[in-house]
Amino acid sequence: MNSKRRRHRESFSFSLLPVLILGTGLACCFFALIITGPLDFALLRRYCLSHPVAIASVCLFFVGIVTLAMKWYQALTQLSLTGKASAALRRLVTDGEEVVPNQRAQWLQANWSAQPAATNRSWLGDRLTRTIDLQISRGRRHQLEADLKAVAEADADRQHDSYSLLRIINWAMPMLGFLGTVLGISQTLGQLDTKMLATQQQEAMNQLTAGLYVAFDTTAIALILTVFLMFVQFAVSRLELSLLATIDRDSNQALIEFLAVDPFDAQDSLLTPVRQMATELITSVKQLVEEQSKLWSESIAESQRQWTAWTQNASERIESDLAEKIGCALDSHVAALGELQDEGYRLVDARWQQWQTTLSDQARLVQTQQKEIIHQSDKLGELLDSTVDLRKLEEVIGDSVSRLENLGRLEEATVCVGEAVAVLATSLERAGLIRGAPIRPRIHTPRVHTEDEDVSHGESADNSSSSTPPPSRKAA
Numbered sequence: 001m002n003s004k005r006r007r008h009r010e011s012f013s014f015s016l017l018p019v020l021i022l023g024t025g026l027a028c029c030f031f032a033l034i035i036t037g038p039l040d041f042a043l044l045r046r047y048c049l050s051h052p053v054a055i056a057s058v059c060l061f062f063v064g065i066v067t068l069a070m071k072w073y074q075a076l077t078q079l080s081l082t083g084k085a086s087a088a089l090r091r092l093v094t095d096g097e098e099v100v101p102n103q104r105a106q107w108l109q110a111n112w113s114a115q116p117a118a119t120n121r122s123w124l125g126d127r128l129t130r131t132i133d134l135q136i137s138r139g140r141r142h143q144l145e146a147d148l149k150a151v152a153e154a155d156a157d158r159q160h161d162s163y164s165l166l167r168i169i170n171w172a173m174p175m176l177g178f179l180g181t182v183l184g185i186s187q188t189l190g191q192l193d194t195k196m197l198a199t200q201q202q203e204a205m206n207q208l209t210a211g212l213y214v215a216f217d218t219t220a221i222a223l224i225l226t227v228f229l230m231f232v233q234f235a236v237s238r239l240e241l242s243l244l245a246t247i248d249r250d251s252n253q254a255l256i257e258f259l260a261v262d263p264f265d266a267q268d269s270l271l272t273p274v275r276q277m278a279t280e281l282i283t284s285v286k287q288l289v290e291e292q293s294k295l296w297s298e299s300i301a302e303s304q305r306q307w308t309a310w311t312q313n314a315s316e317r318i319e320s321d322l323a324e325k326i327g328c329a330l331d332s333h334v335a336a337l338g339e340l341q342d343e344g345y346r347l348v349d350a351r352w353q354q355w356q357t358t359l360s361d362q363a364r365l366v367q368t369q370q371k372e373i374i375h376q377s378d379k380l381g382e383l384l385d386s387t388v389d390l391r392k393l394e395e396v397i398g399d400s401v402s403r404l405e406n407l408g409r410l411e412e413a414t415v416c417v418g419e420a421v422a423v424l425a426t427s428l429e430r431a432g433l434i435r436g437a438p439i440r441p442r443i444h445t446p447r448v449h450t451e452d453e454d455v456s457h458g459e460s461a462d463n464s465s466s467s468t469p470p471p472s473r474k475a476a
Contacts, residue, residue, distance in 0.1 A: 023063030053180030177222025184215025
């Protein structure tokens with residue numbers, strides 16, 4: 001497993017630290033050759049040693065050149081190894097034609113592992129090893145083309161990623177050139193003497209142009225080195241891409257021919273997708289049923305919550321409405337009962353006052369009758385005294401007696417009326433129409449009795465005790 005991971009890292013890749021060390025060493029040697037004499041040319045000093053930005057651009061260029069040199073050497077090495085690996089693969093494919101199709105992947109893996117280490121470490125060897133491992137681990141041979149395509153795409157991605165450092169260098173060198181230009185211009189303008197520009201214009205212009213030479217030289221050397229490095233990168237990349245195309249062609253032809261699906265496995269090849277689809281369908285239906293049941297349970301729970309809230313709100317509304325309606329009805333009923341009770345009190349009071357008035361009138365009538373009786377008795381006395389005719393006296397006495405009988409009937413009617421009033425008051429009080437409080441009697445102004453009225457009252461009392469005249473008077 002570790003060997004597989006090591007081969008996976010070595011494909012189209014290299015260690016970064018040796019590249020940086022070697023590139024920096026070559027740059028230092030180049031600068032030493034310029035300073036010490038073998039490469040001591042004015043042009044090289046002007047463009048490579050005139051500014052720190054130019055020195056940094058040259059160092060990056062040597063790092064990129066070392067990277068491309070290593071990749072070019074690696075590609076040339078893999079080109080020769082790929083030819084050897086292709087020949088070995090074709091030989092194994094020819095020797096394994098008698099092997100059972102179901103065991104060809106294991107047989108090819110075992111025989112390929114027995115090849116030389118250089119052949120196994122080649123890019124084609126790594127491609128074959130990964131493809132065979134995928135076939136064995138999957139257990140099915142009808143996806144060989146998909147495995148070859150996936151491995152080829154992975155190799156192409158690694159080949160593209162191996163140029164990450166070069167892409168950064170190609171971007172950084174022009175930026176350093178522009179930075180040197182900006183720094184050179186700012187430095188030149190900062191050192192410009194305004195007095196010299198006013199008095200000695202020629203010398204000031206020479207100083208200004210000398211500073212601008214340095215500023216633009218950094219951009220020029222950075223752009224030149226970047227263009228040269230990009231052309232070299234293009235050439236190396238084309239070599240690697242052609243090598244990848246050769247690896248794809250050789251591996252596809254050999255493996256597809258050798259590890260193709262057996263015709264007798266057609267039934268299995270047809271049933272396998274059906275089984276896979278059925279399994280996926282059952283899984284999808286199961287998930288759908290679970291999700292649907294979950295949604296139903298959530299919807300039922302939500303409906304129950306909404307129904308509970310609605311019933312609670314409805315019961316509260318009904319309770320409040322009933323309480324309000326019943327309260328209003330009770331208030332109106334109490335008000336009606338109060339009005340009815342007040343009306344009953346008023347009617348009883350009016351009827352009682354009417355009865356009192358009637359009794360007062362009857363009492364006045366009784367007094368009038370008493371006065372009349374007194375008057376008749378006076379007349380009778382006068383008749384007795386004057387010895388009037390007995391016949392007239394008897395008529396007068398008979399009339400008086402009849403009047404006395406009427407007076408007795410009047411008293412009996414008054415007593416009956418009083419008893420009726422008492423019975424009516426008791427009935428009204430039992431019915432709850434009147435309160436149990438006594439009714440305040442009417443206040444009558446006192447009357448001044450005369451002597452005649454006293455005499456008449458005395459005589460009426462005597463007459464009421466006896467309805468017939470005394471026998472002495474009859475005898476007389």
